[in-house]
Amino acid sequence: MPFETYPNLKGTIFIVTYGRSGSTLLQSLLQSIPGAHIVGENYNALEGLFRTAERARMARSKWGKKDHPPNHPWHNASRIRPVRLETGLAEVFTRELIAPPRDARWIGFKEIRFQTLDDDFEGFLNFQRRAFPNAFFVFNSRRGEDVANSAFWKKRPRDQVLDMVTRMDARFADFADKNPDCSHHVFYEQTIDDPATLQPLFDKLDEPLDLDAAKAVLGERLTH
Structure with a gap:
């Protein structure tokens, strides 16, 4: 199904992060955008x-x-x-894995499995820019110590987890610095402390930030 099938489509939002960064919360916050169809992970x-x-x-x-x-x-x-080929692959991926409604204004998903890309990280994101309409990347970071203390990461060597967070945060910052027009870097601690810190992100997307809706999302308890 070609992208022209979605007449109201403004673009594609990719939430780029690592596990236990608060990305499901960010996914929910971005779903508050009118007409946004932002789905969860797909094992990359x-x-x-x-x-x-x-x-x-x-x-x-x-x-x-x-x-x-x-x-x-x-x-x-x-x-x-x-x-x-790239556009065709993106269209199939969108149809089968994102499966947006015809009236979607924003489509996208969140993913946590980027650390194995190593030096191909930037190339992978540039592929997404070429293949998907108006691609926009939202990088989500969290304090390394808190990531290391969370869920499955507690079973991994602590120094390896902290190193992973440091490396990925550096990649996020580098891409965001070089591509401010199509990306934005947010931080879990800032988001939960004050959702108004998301205003620059929503400004880049040219969408209103509904603070009441954001606070309601923050008040929901996640069970995963």
Whole structure:
């Protein structure tokens, strides 16, 4: 289903973070935007599509600069269209994993599985920028000590968890600094202390921040 199917669509919101950062709360807060369809995690299924597009670009770049005969090992590489492929993959992903209603104004999801991307982190986000309409990234950070003390992270070596948080927060800050037009970095502690700190984020999205709705979300107890 092509993106044109959603006539009111303003863009795609990606919540980018790590586990136990308060991202489900942020997901709920962004759902307060009128017409927003922001869903939960998918085991970072999008990374597989990124790898597919990456390999297709490699094949086209290396072997697709000219036509090859049918008996050549790279026959048809010249017909690979990376941009069209990326858009098509994003459309399938949207239809099957986000499944927005036709009248959605914002679509998107939150994901916590980015640490294994390592140096491909920025490339992955740039793939999302190319493939999805008006992509916008919301990075969510939380104090490392609190992350390390939460749920499944307590079973991991503490120094490894703290290192992961430090590395990912640095990646978030770097991308947000370089791409202020399509990203914003928020912090769990600030959000729960005063939801009005989300105003700059909502300003970038050109959406109203309903503080009463935000406070109601903050008052709900999460069970996960």
